[in-house]
Amino acid sequence: MERTTLEVAPLSRIALPAALVALVLASALPTALAQDPSVSREWHGQDTEFGRIRMPYQAEMQGEPIPIEARIVLQTHYTDQDGTYFLFAWDVSRQPFDVRFDKLMTASGSDIKVLKTESGDGQEKWFVDIKNMPPPGTEIVMKGTLGATTKGLFPAGALVVPFNYRWEPIDMSNGVPATLYAFTQVGVNEETRSVGWSFPLAKIPGFEIPLAAAAIGVALVAARRRRA
Numbered sequence: 206m207e208r209t210t211l212e213v214a215p216l217s218r219i220a221l222p223a224a225l226v227a228l229v230l231a232s233a234l235p236t237a238l239a240q241d242p243s244v245s246r247e248w249h250g251q252d253t254e255f256g257r258i259r260m261p262y263q264a265e266m267q268g269e270p271i272p273i274e275a276r277i278v279l280q281t282h283y284t285d286q287d288g289t290y291f292l293f294a295w296d297v298s299r300q301p302f303d304v305r306f307d308k309l310m311t312a313s314g315s316d317i318k319v320l321k322t323e324s325g326d327g328q329e330k331w332f333v334d335i336k337n338m339p340p341p342g343t344e345i346v347m348k349g350t351l352g353a354t355t356k357g358l359f360p361a362g363a364l365v366v367p368f369n370y371r372w373e374p375i376d377m378s379n380g381v382p383a384t385l386y387a388f389t390q391v392g393v394n395e396e397t398r399s400v401g402w403s404f405p406l407a408k409i410p411g412f413e414i415p416l417a418a419a420a421i422g423v424a425l426v427a428a429r430r431r432r433a
Contacts, residue, residue, distance in 0.1 A: 268395035298327030
């Protein structure tokens with residue numbers, strides 16, 4: 206895969222309150238990851254007309270990198286709005302984490318071909334062309350590896366955003382940008398070795414997610430909770 210920087214239409218930076226935790230909905234989702242004793246068996250996430258996303262509610266780090274996983278089901282590719290490109294990203298913005306994007310595949314084990322990758326601003330981003338996307342309704346699995354440089358409790362998130370052929374983000378029918386976001390609260394009891402690309406905390410106040418401009422709108426939709 207080629208690593209490059211793409212000209213993507215900018216999304217506004219929106220500071221997200223810690224209360225976002227309260228706006229995710231809990232559900233059970235069986236997965237091999239749940240067998241890892243460092244990872245919670247409780248999963249949570251968000252549902253919109255775009256689809257749904259789930260991540261483990263919490264995980265614990267004891268001096269070794271841990272696996273992270275997100276499971277996504279897209280209900281639409283927005284072909285009526287020229288949906289063309291899809292961003293899948295691990296988001297550790299402003300958090301003391303190393304993150305590595307290991308795999309993007311269907312739940313049945315088929316790899317999804319990645320068009321481009323991009324790193325920076327606390328994110329590991331993989332872009333997929335619509336011609337390589339599985340059909341709507343297919344469960345998609347993101348896998349990664351997470352390390353930490355500081356002890357404490359921090360969120361590690363996953364983000365999905367659709368774009369049209371001009372690399373402009375797509376809106377849902379209610380006018381809110383189509384975005385899926387979920388996170389795992391990671392308790393770091395002991396720092397780990399590096400797992401790849403990193404973004405230090407750098408003592409910058411606030412909790413900010415650069416590409417999750419729609420997250421607040423999605424959170425409002427998620428307030429109308431639906432169990433998976």
